[in-house]
Amino acid sequence: MAEKREPVIQVKNLYKIYRVGENKVRALNGVDLKIYKGEFCSIVGTSGSGKSTMLNMLAGLEKPTKGEIIVAGEHLEKMSENQLVKFRREHVGFIFQSFNLLGTMDAVENVALPLVFRGVSKKERMEKADKMLDLVGLSKHKDHRPNEMSGGQQQRVGVARALVLDPEIIFADEPTGNLDSNTSAEVMRLMQRIVRERNQTLVMVTHDNHLASFADRIFHIIDGKIVKIEDNRNKSEQIEGE
Numbered sequence: 001m002a003e004k005r006e007p008v009i010q011v012k013n014l015y016k017i018y019r020v021g022e023n024k025v026r027a028l029n030g031v032d033l034k035i036y037k038g039e040f041c042s043i044v045g046t047s048g049s050g051k052s053t054m055l056n057m058l059a060g061l062e063k064p065t066k067g068e069i070i071v072a073g074e075h076l077e078k079m080s081e082n083q084l085v086k087f088r089r090e091h092v093g094f095i096f097q098s099f100n101l102l103g104t105m106d107a108v109e110n111v112a113l114p115l116v117f118r119g120v121s122k123k124e125r126m127e128k129a130d131k132m133l134d135l136v137g138l139s140k141h142k143d144h145r146p147n148e149m150s151g152g153q154q155q156r157v158g159v160a161r162a163l164v165l166d167p168e169i170i171f172a173d174e175p176t177g178n179l180d181s182n183t184s185a186e187v188m189r190l191m192q193r194i195v196r197e198r199n200q201t202l203v204m205v206t207h208d209n210h211l212a213s214f215a216d217r218i219f220h221i222i223d224g225k226i227v228k229i230e231d232n233r234n235k236s237e238q239i240e241g242e
């Protein structure tokens with residue numbers, strides 16, 4: 001059972017409170033959750049519910065007001081900025097809504113780019129990027145630039161680029177926000193398959209219940225609180241901690 005395994009992400013009593021003038025906004029208002037290795041989890045909620053804040057905390061992009069965030073055995077809330085940069089480089093991959101591809105580079109070069117910062121040789125970079133593009137079904141588009149590809153193809157390049165470093169955890173913020181519903185479903189199925197095959201952990205935030213349902217488990221967030229966890233694998237519902 002998943003519950004017996006060590007979680008790769010654990011959040012305890014997490015709060016993020018923003019001050020806006022005289023007011024306090026409780027973006028996260030006491031969150032507890034566990035995510036296990038190999039899971040595809042989605043965090044779903046309406047605009048302003050706290051999804052992006054949650055993802056930023058889990059990825060070490062922002063500091064909490066209170067609480068613990070333990071990712072890959074490390075306490076993020078205790079880290080300095082420099083330690084967080086190192087943590088992200090070593091453990092985390094990102095898939096963005098806007099793809100963030102470089103227009104002057106072709107698909108292989110875009111996918112190989114993160115490896116440049118790792119000091120990987122050119123030959124090895126190209127080989128790895130080439131393999132990743134095969135994995136995401138873009139074997140025929142390797143020398144295409146972003147403006148010579150469809151939105152779905154561009155996002156598949158984005159997925160390949162996030163995975164080329166073989167990160168333990170991948171974070172995706174509305175990864176198909178710019179795509180039509182059929183293409184979105186295709187990208188979801190692709191992410192689902194790859195994460196399963198490679199036993200990676202994927203955390204996605206979205207406002208879209210249908211897209212969220214592609215995940216193994218779905219965390220519903222309202223006003224900075226997880227109100228329900230759906231388990232798609234056995235279709236039962238559970239409340240965290242029970």
Ligand SMILES: Nc1ncnc2c1ncn2[C@@H]1O[C@H](COP(=O)(O)OP(=O)(O)OP(=O)(O)O)[C@@H](O)[C@H]1O
Nearest residue numbers: 018020025027046047048049050051052053054207
């Ligand atoms: N830097 C900030 N300063 C003040 N308030 C903030 C800040 N960032 C977020 N908030 C507030 O915190 C709450 C949660 O915001 P968050 O961006 O996490 O929501 P979200 O669910 O991702 O929404 P969306 O789907 O619209 O992106 C909102 O009320 C928002 O106004």
